Amino acid sequence: MPSIVCTAKASYKKLPGTLELTDSHLQWTQDGRKNSVRVPHQDASSLFCSKEGAAQVRLKLGLVNDDVGHNFTFTTTPQEVAYSERETFKTELTNIISRNRSSGVLAAASAQTPKGPVTAASTLTPSKAATPAALPASRASTSRATSVVSDGRTPILSGQDAATVFRLRKRVLFANPELLALHKELVMGGQITEAEFWDGREHLLLAEAATENQKRGRPGQLVDPRPQTVDGGEVKIVITPQLVHDIFDEFPVVAKAYNDNVPNKLSEAEFWKRYFQSKLFNAHRASIRSSATQHVVKEDPIFDKYLEKDDDELEPRRLRDEVSDLFINLGATLEDHVETGNERDVTMQAGRQRGALPLIRKFNEHSERLLNSALGDAPPSKRRLVSGGDVENPFSEIEYDDLQDHESSPGILLEMQDRRRYFEGRLGRVGAANGGAESSREVIDVQNAFKDLLSRMNGWEGRFSQLKIEKKSSEAALSSMTQNVAARLDIKATKSDFPPGLFRQLTTCQTAANEFLRQFWTSIYPPPSDLHTPIPTAVQRSAKAAKMAGYLVKTHEKVDALVRAAVLEGVEGNRVVIAMKPLMDAVEHALAFHRGRSTALGGGASPEKPGSKLV
């Protein structure tokens, strides 16, 4: 059964009942009846509470696809107890919701593997597996993880210290409940080590590290505080710390003015008040209308000092270095030859709309600033080195990629025994087939065949009318069909899932066995070359394979135990066997392989030897 995190008396739609928070669901049961409301954790998206001191102690849970959500009223008396109960729910649910949000779109359908007492594993660490809440449990796992990390065999991602790796692992586990459950069972159950668990899962950590390093960029919009008109004709601008920061960032001159004047000459509030009334502010506004309002604005001795001339000349006020990349250097074309010809007509002379020029420059500068805030403002020459590509291939910009024949690589030779014989045999077979086809083709005479067909078609109408379908067989067919449908319907109707407890045990057994299989095969296959983790030696790997094989052997017993348990619960044991069949096949296969390998390589007694041969 799912472990219950907390529980309380609560009414839902004015019906009394019990509210329970398990580690997978929030569940409300009406008194004396069956379950009526069940919300999986993934669906929880928002939480609302009634104010303290309100007549009723309420809790509202918003759902991912349903903002209306569910309303629960805590009914325990006295009210203080109800409060504390609600607080418990609140903290737990807040955790769940924030986890939901951080994990983004965790498909609501994905079944959450429940934790709980499990077969073999739980016996080893009963206290920890039984810890009810998700949070403390994971904390317990962390303490364990560190101890494993310290054993020195942990594959540490290159360039990252153990602490970072540990943090990443934690995050991955939190984001992935199934993995968390598996981890809990296998690692904390002591069956495999932390390092082994993560071996082959480095990509998850790398992906997590990548997402962690990806910072959200600044929003693109221009800093342009627009005054709101309040009744009475006054304007109002709400200043937030964020706005202040943005203004300082966008207009360093304001920051300078602030440093010069606050708090000696002006108070903070006065500074902003005067700034928003000054010409300076109007010059900073991203609008060409501001020039029209210029005459309305009062003179301000303090701010007018900082006023700069409008940047509306054809040449920008701030001169910049030339772009060195000739592929995009427009100035070079302009200077390529002496200017000739008549001047361009009025509409084609750039910069005739004087008022728009400061605005346009502001756009370009703002965009550049945003880019630099994300990419750093290294000089262009350096930038190119960093971006790579260009250095290796000077023609990368002009090359036509699709004209290159990438497919003509020699390819990898398929290694197989006695290749020549295979091909010869194939050739022979193909030849024979061809020969056969040819000879048969010679036999077929189209005209004859056609005539033959025609003659056979003669009198088809008469024969068609004589066609009779025997009653008996048709009835038999129909009845068998009906039976089939009925049987299916029956199965469908009666198809009851395994009891939840058993089902959970089944899945746990399967995921565990899968993990063992994964570990087994990774220790058999040659290690991937692209990961920057220390590659275990052959001896280590074969030892690991042997260990995993040992675990896999036990799968049989486990399944048998499950079958027995199923019978006890009133489920046909056969169904369990069928359900576990693919797994058993895989296990059998792995074991057979292991046995075959050990015996093939000298008696099978020394698992170290085959490993060394593998490499």
Add this chain to the structure above:
Amino acid sequence: MKFFIDNLPIVFPYDRIYPGDYAIKYDCVPLLAIQGHCVLEMPSGTGKTVSLLSLIVSYQQFHPTKRKLIYCSRTVPEIEKALSELKRLMKYRISCAETPEQREKEENFIGLGLTSRKNLCIHPEVSKEKKGKVVDARCRDLTNSAVCEKGRANPGSVELCDWHENLGTHEPGTLIPPGIWTLADVLQHGRDNGTCPYFTVRRMMPFVDVIIYSFHYLIDPKVADQVSKELSKDAIVVFDEAHNIDNVCIESLSIDLTRPMLDSASRSVTKLGEKIDEIKITDAAKLQDEYAKLVEGLQEATADTSPEDTFMANPALPDDLLNEAIPGNIRKAEHFVAFLKRFVEYLKTRMRVLHVVAETPLSFLQHLKDITYIRKTTVTSLIRTLELNRLDEHSALQKVASFATLVATYEKGFLLILEPFETDNATVPNPVFHFTCLDPSLAIKPVFEHFSSVVITSGTISPLDMYPKMLQFTPVVQETYPMTLTRNAFLPLVITRGSDQVAISSRFEVRNDPAVVRNFGSILVEYSKIVPDGIVAFFPSYLYMESIVAAWNDMGILNEVWKNKLIFVETPDANETSIALENYRRACDNGRGAVLLSVARGKVSEGIDFDHNYGRAVIMFGVPYQYTESRILKARLEYLRDAYRIRESEFLGFDAMRNAAQCVGRVLRGKTDWGLMVFADKRFARADKRAKLPRWINQYITEVASNLSTDMALTLSKLFMRTISQNPNENQTGISLWTLEDIEKAQAKQREQALLLEQEGQRDEDEYGDGGIDDEMCMDVDL
């Protein structure tokens, strides 16, 4: 890959080839042999440059006669790109050379690019100058022969350019090792060896196999005279991106004079006079001597152009004029100066008129009889003789002189327009004297006459017959190549109305209508939401772009765009725009995405590629018509109608559509690239407008996509992007990409067809093709 066309081995530096590229080669091989001019239209971004280069270089390397290739492009980025393509091609050729001799031959192939002193200077002080003119002048001061002589004779007496001096230590022809040098390479080579890159290229010109520079160096008589003199007649000339070649021609022969220019010219004249007086007192004999030398020199220069090797005729100065004796009245420097003074004064008086005047050169000359024989070069050499420094300060005077020369030379195809006011409603006079060329064929005529093979090519020169008509030549080959694609790599859409069904147009009457402005804006906003990486938007004019950007900002439309992408805008300053462009590309690379607002016919629209993530969508806001109120344009239209029977509306439509196509065509490079092309104006829906688009764009505009509202266009765009973003797992090879076998197959097929035709010809002896009784039969008939 290497294949043969008519026994000519062609090395193409890729494993595959587009069928269009093959077709171009197939059509051009005979052209190179028989010599003649041709016009080729080929879809943008399908390897036009590399295709032509590989063909011509193959030809050059195969035939023992060393024919030079003169490859002209529009802009420095394009020149640099062409040089890189050539460099890559040669690298490939060297790598697949079969014998050591062949290899050596390939390695000795020289290709260089030429641009101005400003772009190639590495002198620490001179190169800091912002204006090209100033760089030119200061460079001349440090490098002209008189100064050099003095400096070498007496080291330290005058300042010389070390980089230029270092060149003298090398043998001519070995200033730079053989190979292909891009502009950046040449600069680096100069820095490494302490030699002047500009003069390296200039002095290597007679030795190179390929020279790549801009149109002006061949078409503009002022420049061509100095730079393109040594180029021999059998050189192959290619004008790439030549869709605006007529404008370049016209520009090279047009001049504007303004009041400040005249003031500056008259100051120069005074200074010149003073200098002469001064020298007359100090060194009368020297002046006389120098002057005699000058006159001799001029005559020698004329004599140099002996008939067996006539360099390009100077279009500004017909042959007879060149050979004529130097007129007597300018023999004496004083007289010449006095004359210039009078001329400047005369122009100043003309400028006082407060109404528009348009007249032909002939009638202008009637006012002014004796200016006929001023030569610009005369002015320059005079200044040099007088050892005046800083030529740039006298540029105004030079301009006046060339103005005078042009006015005196041509009677037809030019017009003088005096505009006293800048705009119609201006009250303060700001007079401009336009001397405008109306006939593009005048400037390019010497090129066609001098060189035997001229190739004019671009992605957008539809309709093809327009160019031969305007430039007055007869092409041997005139071809437009379609685009073969296995899947539609681009989606042209014509948006004629907004989501609110209000028609959108950049027509002058409605362009500032708030509904139109908002609808244009919502197109940008919506596309910025759905298109990844870069979006480029083009406006018909700077005026419109600047006003609409301001309007969008005030309407809060740009705020919506800021939410999705960064915004960059083209500014009047070229360097500022380059920086914006660089940042735009960074934003596209980074994934942040950006919108670039720029102007058709503007700086950005020419020579910058927006391939791959740099441009997933191009939006053309409005039809980029020229400003029809312009007097110069009106005069030109009138001339086109009278001289070549090209109707005004036809020319305007053609001109607008070629520019629109040019903007839009920059999104594609290669056939795996993809992009959206949005034409936002109801006038694009008209069949006559669309017919003027190049065939390779037009063939993909479906009937549905030619008249859309914004929301419909968005739906189509989304659908398109979803399909195009799939992995192109179908193999393009054989359809839009050819391997060597495909080429051989095609060649076999062609041969077969040729054979078939021949047989047909033999069988079909009906000479007149009318199925009547032929001559032989008549003869056989026994009468």
